[in-house]
Amino acid sequence: MRPESLDFFRLIVNTPSPSGYEEHAAEVYRNYTNTWADEIKTDVHGNVAAILNPHAEMRIMLAGHMDEIGFIVHYIDDAGLIYFSGIGGHDSTVAIGQRVWIHGQAGRVCGVIGRKAIHLLEEEERKKKPELKDMWIDIGASNRAEAEAVIALGDVVTYQVEFQNLLGDRATARGFDNKMGSFIVAETIRLLKEDGGLDPNVGVYAVATVQEEIGLRGARTSAFWIEAQSGLAVDVNHAIDYPSVSKTRYGQLDLGKGPSVMRGANANPIVFQMIRDAAAREDIPYQVDVAPGGTGTDGNAMQLNRGGMAVGILGVALRYMHTPCEVLSLTDVENCARLMAAYCRSVKPDTDFTPRITR
Numbered sequence: 067m068r069p070e071s072l073d074f075f076r077l078i079v080n081t082p083s084p085s086g087y088e089e090h091a092a093e094v095y096r097n098y099t100n101t102w103a104d105e106i107k108t109d110v111h112g113n114v115a116a117i118l119n120p121h122a123e124m125r126i127m128l129a130g131h132m133d134e135i136g137f138i139v140h141y142i143d144d145a146g147l148i149y150f151s152g153i154g155g156h157d158s159t160v161a162i163g164q165r166v167w168i169h170g171q172a173g174r175v176c177g178v179i180g181r182k183a184i185h186l187l188e189e190e191e192r193k194k195k196p197e198l199k200d201m202w203i204d205i206g207a208s209n210r211a212e213a214e215a216v217i218a219l220g221d222v223v224t225y226q227v228e229f230q231n232l233l234g235d236r237a238t239a240r241g242f243d244n245k246m247g248s249f250i251v252a253e254t255i256r257l258l259k260e261d262g263g264l265d266p267n268v269g270v271y272a273v274a275t276v277q278e279e280i281g282l283r284g285a286r287t288s289a290f291w292i293e294a295q296s297g298l299a300v301d302v303n304h305a306i307d308y309p310s311v312s313k314t315r316y317g318q319l320d321l322g323k324g325p326s327v328m329r330g331a332n333a334n335p336i337v338f339q340m341i342r343d344a345a346a347r348e349d350i351p352y353q354v355d356v357a358p359g360g361t362g363t364d365g366n367a368m369q370l371n372r373g374g375m376a377v378g379i380l381g382v383a384l385r386y387m388h389t390p391c392e393v394l395s396l397t398d399v400e401n402c403a404r405l406m407a408a409y410c411r412s413v414k415p416d417t418d419f420t421p422r423i424t425r
């Protein structure tokens with residue numbers, strides 16, 4: 067990966083951005099895309115669109131959500147212990163014993179997620195899955211006033227984990243889901259600007275969307291004002307290549323074998339075929355992934371926008387989703403950006419996305 071691209075990837079992944087609190091990631095996204103975009107627009111919801119050919123009537127929306135899962139402080143007790151709720155879907159077994167940052171107004175505050183020690187758990191408690199409501203964050207405060215001096219209700223919390231390279235082209239981080247997607251739509255703009263090939267009468271809106279993890283909320287509002295005829299959403303996708311996950315149940319998706327291209331009702335069939343043709347033309351590996359209905363991605367909100375949008379859904383295989391140790395292949399990430407750019411090049415001002423019999 068190009069060193070400047072990797073720096074941006076690392077920075078946006080490391081920048082805390084739980085749903086509803088994406089401002090810092092948005093700033094990182096604007097600073098990077100500024101070099102290539104003809105125009106950048108941040109809407110009132112917080113979505114950031116980096117735009118090429120803003121005056122074109124044919125428009126493509128690219129969406130990669132920049133929010134991540136996290137926690138939010140909802141109560142501080144007299145002893146100065148802090149109680150929190152999950153933002154997005156957590157595996158509560160992961161939270162115990164983690165070091166966290168509470169993002170206070172005056173800066174981040176170090177804390178640990180505590181619960182009763184193993185020795186003190188009753189026999190029955192040991193068998194039960196621990197829940198977030200039975201945990202708290204300890205910042206070392208000895209009373210409520212000490213805690214309130216540095217944090218406040220509504221502050222958000224993230225794990226103290228940052229991007230690290232693993233062997234080969236693999237990397238681990240918290241929040242690849244889905245700062246990786248924001249990275250890919252930004253890189254798509256760069257590839258289109260640097261390598262060319264985009265029709266001057268086709269506009270591209272590369273959107274780092276907000277609040278996906280809590281219900282595809284940013285994609286819904288940005289899709290409305292962009293009013294694109296076609297769009298691609300990119301998100302992480304479950305790698306089905308490690309012990310205990312069944313290929314017969316979920317299909318196969320391997321790390322390192324290329325981005326996934328979704329086939330099923332949430333993908334427009336013309337867009338699906340155009341993505342495959344673009345991949346063949348530019349020699350980009352990919353894996354087909356199947357979804358029988360609406361997906362949990364921004365692509366779902368986009369497809370159902372206004373009178374409908376012709377949507378395609380790209381994914382990158384990810385292990386251990388929604389944990390602080392998500393793992394992916396950097397080559398897959400690069401190939402996904404190449405595939406997205408190749409699709410954009412294939413869209414012309416008169417492309418007809420209406421599903422029809424083609425053979």
Ligand SMILES: [Zn+2]
Binds near residue numbers: 243244279388
């Ligand atoms: Zn997610």
